[in-house]
Amino acid sequence: MSDLELSNFDSFVLRLLPKQQLLKLEAILSKIPRVYLVAGTGISILILQFLYRNVTVESVFKAFRKLPGVRGIVEQELNKSLTELKEDLSKQMKGKSFIQELPKEGWSEENLLQEIKELLDLGDFDVKTGGLSGTCHKPDDNIVSVVTQAYSLTAYTNPLNPDAFPGVRKMEAEVVRMAVKLFYGDDNCAGTMTSGGSESLLLTVLAYRGYAKEKKGITTPNLVMPDTGHVAFDKACHMFNVELRKVRVNGTTFKPEIKNLRKAIDKNTIALVGSAPQYPHGIIDPIAEMAKLALELDLPFHVDSCLGGFLTVFAEAAGYNLEPMDFRVHGVTSISADTHKFGYAPKGSSIILYKEKKYIHHQYYINPDWTGGIFVSPTLAGSRSGGIVTATWAAMLHHGMDGYVRATKAIFEVTEKMRRGIASIPGLKILGDPKICIVAFNSAEFHVYRVADEMKKSGWLLDCVQYPTACHIYIVPSHTSPGVADRFLADLGECTARVRASPDKLSGRAAVYGMAQKIPDRSLVSELGANFLDALYSTN
Structure with a gap:
């Protein structure tokens, strides 16, 4: 690069990486074996030259995390954040183990309801x-009582076939028409x-x-x-x-x-x-x-x-x-x-x-x-429970x-x-x-x-x-x-x-969320999000 190009390039890097990020980058680089840095230096400069002229900040960081030695450090930091999230989710269970297979004999109504109450108390x-x-x-408990009773009466109906449950079809059409009137629509x-x-x-x-x-x-x-x-x-x-x-x-x-x-x-x-x-x-x-x-x-x-x-x-x-x-x-x-x-x-x-x-x-x-x-x-759905139709209809009519x-x-x-x-x-x-x-x-x-x-x-x-x-x-x-x-x-x-x-400093999930905003490579945030969703369904 010429002196002018080098000056512009340096300015680009400094704009791209504020002081705080440069310090973090320095800390990461210090952990990378020198052999990787030496072998990758020439290629890295060429890559950064190309990025300077052609791509976004997000693309720069996405490319950087693929450089020799960097990938492992990034994954290590991601795993650390994910571990903290998993620990947070685990604490929410308050020692309760997960059911992973059907019991040989079905649970009694009493046991089921007791377990549900205990699970709701985990929050x-x-x-x-x-x-x-x-x-x-x-809403108020009296409204909840009316609506849940309405739901239970039609929980096992299916509006997919309009001939099977014409009453449910009538209620759904009425819910839509009441909404049309509320939003000042007409017959069209x-x-x-x-x-x-x-x-x-x-x-x-x-x-x-x-x-x-x-x-x-x-x-x-x-x-x-x-x-x-x-x-x-x-x-x-x-x-x-x-x-x-x-x-x-x-x-x-x-x-x-x-x-x-x-x-x-x-x-x-x-x-x-x-x-x-x-x-x-x-x-x-x-x-x-x-x-x-x-x-x-x-x-x-x-x-x-x-x-x-x-x-x-x-x-x-x-x-x-x-x-x-x-x-x-x-x-x-x-x-x-x-x-x-x-x-x-x-x-x-x-x-x-x-x-x-x-x-x-x-x-x-x-x-x-x-x-x-x-x-x-x-x-988008095919089969649906008529229960939610009836519950919505009941909520609207009961409120008035x-x-x-x-x-x-x-x-x-x-x-x-x-x-x-x-x-x-x-x-x-x-x-x-x-x-x-x-x-x-x-x-x-x-x-x-x-x-x-x-x-x-x-x-x-x-x-x-x-x-x-x-x-x-x-x-x-x-x-x-x-x-x-x-x-x-x-x-x-x-x-x-x-x-x-x-x-x-921030702690817990707020810290992870705060950190996520500052990462230019949004694919890292998406990766963390996908792993978080995996953790929500984990029974380990």
């Missing part, structure tokens, strides 16, 4: 007293129940991909959404071979700018996606503006209300003024909403709605030539408008209380302008995951989010019980004060 966080952020949306709207928000979003991408191919001849499709959109869209695009184009949101409002969305859209875009609200920060995207853009460019526009849909539709009646984010907005062509969140049905229940049947026809799967007969399926409005008002009141309380704690800062059920916060003084670590010791399991590093509290019915929000805010204040006084 360290009390759902009833608000220890969990999100996760469980369990169509929809189905699904197994959850992820399936609703998978089906949305599937439908718009099929529609775009048939009507516009698009064979290399892409989908455009803000980078705060739900990860199920990543999964859907991965599964259905659709390019996902993420538009970075504003770093202060956490909302996308319309001009940037416009730039990402081209002739192969099949749809635009907005969230109401998004999961990381609880912020509502500018739905009306995005719908206007979609109309102008002749694109379908999906509003992902899986998280808060069954809050937003009751907000006005509960006394809260939110801008419309439903079918009243001209340009909205589909909406997803989870009935198993603030619809208070058991998990496994969501709804996908389309403004016109022309879209949903590309969601359906129909095979007229199967040897087993003509096969039609409205969603008045019940949902009361529940929504309670969630909104606690959300505002949490927002004001967190903002008043020295060292913490609220992200954006959250209005519905999630309040995210970070700190300019210390690593906020340290607060999550401390809160865990106090019985609160906060959610850790990234880009930017933050925590959030996801308000659910248990947080609306008397005294819970006050206790949470008091504990959060005390934990934050301890961290400010002694900002020590």
